[in-house]
Amino acid sequence: MEKTQIKIAQLSDLHFLEEKTSLMQGSNPYNNLNSIVKNISPNEYDYMFLSGDISENGCTRSYELLQSILDGIQIPIYCIPGNHDNKDNMLSVLSNSSHIKICDRLSFSGWDILFLDTTVANETFGLLSKESLEKLRFNIEKSDAANICIVMHHHPYETGVARFDRVNLRNLADFQNIIQNTKVRLVTFGHVHNYYSMTLNSILYESAPAVSFQLKQKGADLVVENKYGFKELLFSATAVHSNCIWNHNEVLHH
Numbered sequence: 001m002e003k004t005q006i007k008i009a010q011l012s013d014l015h016f017l018e019e020k021t022s023l024m025q026g027s028n029p030y031n032n033l034n035s036i037v038k039n040i041s042p043n044e045y046d047y048m049f050l051s052g053d054i055s056e057n058g059c060t061r062s063y064e065l066l067q068s069i070l071d072g073i074q075i076p077i078y079c080i081p082g083n084h085d086n087k088d089n090m091l092s093v094l095s096n097s098s099h100i101k102i103c104d105r106l107s108f109s110g111w112d113i114l115f116l117d118t119t120v121a122n123e124t125f126g127l128l129s130k131e132s133l134e135k136l137r138f139n140i141e142k143s144d145a146a147n148i149c150i151v152m153h154h155h156p157y158e159t160g161v162a163r164f165d166r167v168n169l170r171n172l173a174d175f176q177n178i179i180q181n182t183k184v185r186l187v188t189f190g191h192v193h194n195y196y197s198m199t200l201n202s203i204l205y206e207s208a209p210a211v212s213f214q215l216k217q218k219g220a221d222l223v224v225e226n227k228y229g230f231k232e233l234l235f236s237a238t239a240v241h242s243n244c245i246w247n248h249n250e251v252l253h254h
């Protein structure tokens with residue numbers, strides 16, 4: 001019998017480095033991911049999504065460290081790159097684990113999930129190439145699922161905060177034009193290192209918190225918050241709901 005609800009853990013912006021002890025803005029990505037994975041019970045989630053910035057500097061060792069944790073959780077894990085990733089290194093390491101997948105599509109009861117690569121080499125902002133936009137249009141048109149969810153790294157709308165909007169998806173109008181008045185119900189992404197949610201033309205746009213460091217939502221400066229987390233997505237045949245699971249970093253005493 002087909003499951004009535006599919007539960008997914010979306011983890012984003014892990015920013016892994018070479019060493020287990022390496023810190024990013026005061027937070028330890030290795031410990032944070034380890035703690036999240038240890039607190040996930042077996043069979044709790046059907047899938048995991050990693051929505052980009054898996055590594056901080058794209059080095060092979062960072063993906064190997066990540067893999068050493070993810071090999072302990074035997075659910076299918078779907079990855080897309082972020083602007084900090086090195087796609088060649090990411091693919092060459094992670095493709096050695098059969099449960100880790102780097103592909104552009106997943107389907108389950110009532111839903112098609114489309115994964116988009118929004119990265120541009122050596123740039124922080126995102127862009128969808130003409131070919132990617134055409135492929136997206138085609139995949140939406142030919143989908144026979146009742147609903148579509150899109151997973152990407154960069155945020156495809158204006159947050160109103162200049163420092164974020166300098167590095168969002170550059171051709172967001174092209175993207176929004178393709179998805180509006182279609183079966184796309186949810187666009188879920190990372191990059192902004194916090195949880196944001198808004199509805200535009202009846203489509204829900206929602207980020208996942210960062211597994212590494214969090215950035216305060218308001219204000220002109222980048223202010224780091226002492227917490228980390230991930231988002232769970234609960235898909236039923238007709239709707240999707242989400243929850244953020246927050247953890248607070250331990251205070252380090254010297």
Ligand SMILES: [Fe+2]
Pocket residue numbers: 013015053082191192193
């Ligand atoms: Fe990031």
